[in-house]
Amino acid sequence: MQLVLENLHITNFKNISDLDLTLNKKINCFVGLNGAGKTNILDAIFYLSFTKSYFPTSDLQNIRHEQDFFMLKGIYQRLGVREEILINFQKDQKNVKRNGKRYKRLSHHIGLIPAIIITPDDIKLITGTGEERRRLMDMIISQADIKYMTALTSYRRILQQRNKLIKTFAREHYVDQESLELWDEQLSEAAGYIHQRRSAFIQELVPIIQHYYNIISGNKEQINIKYRSHLNSADLRLLLKENISKDIALEYTYAGIHRDDLSLLINDQPIRKFGSQGQQKSFLIALKFAQHDFIREHLRVKPLLLLDDIFDKLDPERVEKLVGMVSRDVFGQIFITHTNEQRLKQIFHNLEVDYKIFHVSNGSIAQILENSLA
Numbered sequence: 001m002q003l004v005l006e007n008l009h010i011t012n013f014k015n016i017s018d019l020d021l022t023l024n025k026k027i028n029c030f031v032g033l034n035g036a037g038k039t040n041i042l043d044a045i046f047y048l049s050f051t052k053s054y055f056p057t058s059d060l061q062n063i064r065h066e067q068d069f070f071m072l073k074g075i076y077q078r079l080g081v082r083e084e085i086l087i088n089f090q091k092d093q094k095n096v097k098r099n100g101k102r103y104k105r106l107s108h109h110i111g112l113i114p115a116i117i118i119t120p121d122d123i124k125l126i127t128g129t130g131e132e133r134r135r136l137m138d139m140i141i142s143q144a145d146i147k148y149m150t151a152l153t154s155y156r157r158i159l160q161q162r163n164k165l166i167k168t169f170a171r172e173h174y175v176d177q178e179s180l181e182l183w184d185e186q187l188s189e190a191a192g193y194i195h196q197r198r199s200a201f202i203q204e205l206v207p208i209i210q211h212y213y214n215i216i217s218g219n220k221e222q223i224n225i226k227y228r229s230h231l232n233s234a235d236l237r238l239l240l241k242e243n244i245s246k247d248i249a250l251e252y253t254y255a256g257i258h259r260d261d262l263s264l265l266i267n268d269q270p271i272r273k274f275g276s277q278g279q280q281k282s283f284l285i286a287l288k289f290a291q292h293d294f295i296r297e298h299l300r301v302k303p304l305l306l307l308d309d310i311f312d313k314l315d316p317e318r319v320e321k322l323v324g325m326v327s328r329d330v331f332g333q334i335f336i337t338h339t340n341e342q343r344l345k346q347i348f349h350n351l352e353v354d355y356k357i358f359h360v361s362n363g364s365i366a367q368i369l370e371n372s373l374a
Helices: 038-050 120-127 130-144 146-172 177-217 236-242 244-250 277-299 316-326 341-348
Strands: 003-013 016-022 027-031 069-078 081-090 093-098 115-118 223-228 261-266 304-308 334-338 355-361 364-371
Touching (some): 016 038, 016 364, 027 038, 038 081, 146 244, 177 316, 261 277, 334 341
Parallel strands (some): 027 334, 115 304
Antiparallel strands (some): 003 069, 069 081
16 A cells, blocks of 8 residues: 655756655655745645646746746655656646656546645635635545546536537527537536535545544544535436526526535534634644545555645644654655754654655755654
């Protein structure tokens, strides 16, 4: 079940000119001031897993200033087998290769090198729109189920075509019932599988989230997640038929799994309104750790865990519990960013665990401190 990133090479990615890192098999910490490039290293690791940045930037924006390409390479040990992933981007063309062979479809890579990332921006999962929470579900389930990704791609394509048709109906004041039924049938078929997998996913995830939240918070609150979907109470075919007049007035498809959302609750109240910053962050971390367990169980491999500045706004007791938790064997290789080296050393002082601390400055490594039990 082991997955280890042994070596990472980065060229012209964001503020990183050229970086070659030999990594610790358990914990790797990147320490430096804000803006030094710590998060960019984690994003490069994420990119090698998902063939895109975790953040809402275009590939052109990921190229270092005044350069015309970026390159990422990771050497992994996955279930005892060496894997080399190489990604080149130049002039709007992206090439992704596994062991020297180029992927014909990037979707075929998803799930090979599973990874979980937690960043300060993830608070939008709690405070932001349903789009953020749907994106999270899609990212998790897609790593474990290629059929889900296929259904999701089909749904988005069909929805786009149906919306074009709806706009035509609105403009011409005429409904082509035969064409409409054709798109509705295809949309409903894709939506049915997506809804089924999302429902099962949330049902599986909730008790795991509660388990991790209890460890972090000390059993102080009860948390829950409820899956909200039009398809919880009706078949999409019927909903599309019932809402056609509304769709034409709006000029887009109102009902469907593209409107799904999650209600995140603490003591049966929305955590976005009634949770403190510490409670919200604890909920978020528990959610991501539950995601780790879901991927580990379904893919039979421990995902890489990327923790970007997650200790902020957590009291020392929760931080100690958190680091102790990820140091256990249930988790695999960990990557952590932080601004305070002494605090990290203090946290690791009583933990019997391998680690490396990399000092990051202006996109390069200034110093490496290693503690090995080998």
